[in-house]
Amino acid sequence: MRKNWIVVPALMILLLLLPALSVAQSDDEILTPVDDSLSTVTEPQPVAEEQLVEPDPGLDVPGAVTVMDKENDAGDLLLVSFEQPLYTDGIFAYNIYRRVAGEETWNLVEVIPADEPPEFIDGYDPEFPISPGVLYEYRIASATVDEEEFFGSVFEAEVVSVGEIYHTGKTRVLIAGGLFIFLIFYYFGKAQRGAKMYLRPIAGIEAIDEAIGRATEMGKPVLYVPGLSTISDVATIASLTILGRVAKKIAQYQTPLMVPNRDPIVYTIADEVVKQAYMEAGRPDAYDPDSVFFLTTSQFAFVAGVNGIMMREKPATNFYLGMFWAESLLLAETGSLSGAIQIAGTDAVTQLPFFITTCDYTLIGEELYAASAYLGREPKQIGAVKGQDSCKAIIMSFITLALLLAIIDLVAGTHTLDWVRQVITMPIVD
């Protein structure tokens, strides 16, 4: 009897669980059977079969390819994007192939890793450039780590690449450039009409006469280094214009001049500038063809050569005007040790401290470009300097405005500065 009373609650629990078990069996057959014998009886449904099988990555290929013409280019770039496959497991990268429509040969133009966005700009590879007006076809392959490729369909580009006549991304540059050119021309005209314009004195430029006079009194040469850059550098051109003025004064004083050059093109122009200056000074006979000479294109060999000249010839005055790099201090310090009066000028911001430390006078940045106007005192040249100053005044007023807006934003919690920045900031253009 004691054994039988356990059957009663057991039956009751079984009765309670029976509806729940029957619902589970009818709704879903994916429950794993506890008993092996039960599993042999239950046949798997087709839906469950699909979910259990892993997709084969090799069979998944990218979908449609979209090709668009890139704006503001020379007609040599296309924007290519494609639909990624549904299953990306096992895909290491997508290999993009391109060919001219109708031709046989496919060229691999890009490999995009599987985890990167499915788009790229075609045409940067110099081996396979895009030609303007040519129709291309694309096909993309899913590639495995073992470099096995599974190709998708061939897609013909909807567009051909076309070069634009105007770069819309440079409109703000055009407006700003146009404004600055207008201002410089305005002051050109004003100066030509005889308007008096004040130029603040620059000690370095005023000392040029004194420095040449010193060399004349001492009977020693003047050394002029027109920088180490090429003629395409505007600082070199500015230096050559100053050389013309300096050489003319030197010719009048009959002082020896030495102009070592690093760039052969700069050498030929410097030679012509000095020759012409002697002619204009009325001393063509005093011109020495060996006064302007080429040394070497090697940076430190040039320094060694010029330093050697300083220590042997002991010039009374050294000019370093133009573009300089690491050699600036090597030159200026040696010149300082040789006892010469030194006038330097460069637009290389990193070299300015070295020149300021070791030279008697230094033309800082834009003063190098203004020096020719200061020396010549021609109305148009002075007008150009005033034009520069007015351009700087505009920029300074913008900076002041931005400062005020930043303070207002800070106090009032507004975002006016961001708005102004969006309007006037130049975009990065390629």
Add this chain to the structure above:
Amino acid sequence: MIVMVGGILMMVQYFIPHQYSQAVFNSYTEWAPIVGAFALILGVGSLTRVHSHKIRRKAKNWQYSWAVLLPLFGMPVFALLLPQSLAGGMEEPSIFHFLFMHIQVPIQSTMFSLLAFYIASAAFRAFRAKSALATVLLLAAVIVMLGQVPIGEVFGRWLPETGLWILRYPNLAAKRAIMLGVGFGILATNLKIIFGVERNWLGGAGK
């Protein structure tokens, strides 16, 4: 006229991305090195003329001119006519390579390494506290220099942070001001050259 046409052409070209515009620009950039290569012949001619004159006239320190002329013409001989190695065969390194690596490179390295001593000498001169402004410069230099090295943190975090602040704000503001002026200077100089206001760089110092 040539400069004006060329200058305006290049200015307009900047705003035209079309392939014809690019072709003009590319042809210019291809021509420039070719002209440079021919100008090098003039440069070597100048160097030879100056030093041969010195030797002929027995000018002061004329012996050094041999030190210029012999390698100037000797190295091309080893590079082009005698490309053999030191052992006599054609295997590397050649005599040219040997001379370059064992004379030219060490001399250049020596010149560059001198810069460290020159910087120390210039810094000593610049950082003498002769006036109130020079004292400010000295203090700023000490803070920035100590802030850049690990030992600076011994004095506290404020030192590298102050050094970084000096570099990021006052220093950068001054640099930007100079660069802004340089930008406008370049623009004005280019316009003066393009429109013939400035002709000195082609020879002729004006009246």
